[in-house]
Amino acid sequence: MRYKLLEHTADAMVEAYGKDLGERFANAAYAMFDQITDITKVEPRGEIRIELAADSREQLIVDFLQELLYIHDTEDVVLGAFEVSTDGRQLKAKVSGERFDEKKHSKRSVVKGVTYHGLAFDDANEKLTILFDV
Numbered sequence: 001m002r003y004k005l006l007e008h009t010a011d012a013m014v015e016a017y018g019k020d021l022g023e024r025f026a027n028a029a030y031a032m033f034d035q036i037t038d039i040t041k042v043e044p045r046g047e048i049r050i051e052l053a054a055d056s057r058e059q060l061i062v063d064f065l066q067e068l069l070y071i072h073d074t075e076d077v078v079l080g081a082f083e084v085s086t087d088g089r090q091l092k093a094k095v096s097g098e099r100f101d102e103k104k105h106s107k108r109s110v111v112k113g114v115t116y117h118g119l120a121f122d123d124a125n126e127k128l129t130i131l132f133d134v
Helices: 021-038 057-075
Strands: 003-006 012-017 044-054 077-086 090-098 112-120 127-133
Touching: 003 021, 012 021, 012 112, 021 057, 021 077, 021 090, 021 127, 044 057, 057 077, 057 090, 057 112
Parallel strands: none
Antiparallel strands: 003 012, 012 127, 044 090, 077 090, 112 127
């Protein structure tokens, strides 16, 4: 299981799973785009490389997901494949997807942002919890 949608009153809160931090970051990105559209219909065309640095893993996950939202909003693409390596302060990622096509991609929610509210890393259980502002 990549992620689980948690009960939340207004926004979308998810637990993203992974055996290492990179996999958890990748699955958080997967979960975010799965809120936007049916990610199983997104074909990995093209590749975008992202490199980021931050003072903490909390800042890094928020910056990473915000960067993906920026790409989504400015380039009208939906992303569906994510490879991430990170030590919690440096991140390198390869992401891919395709242009949004209303005939192919259903609209689920508009994710407006990523918040620090409820953000938690649980290394013992190999998960992170994150909230998307929808």
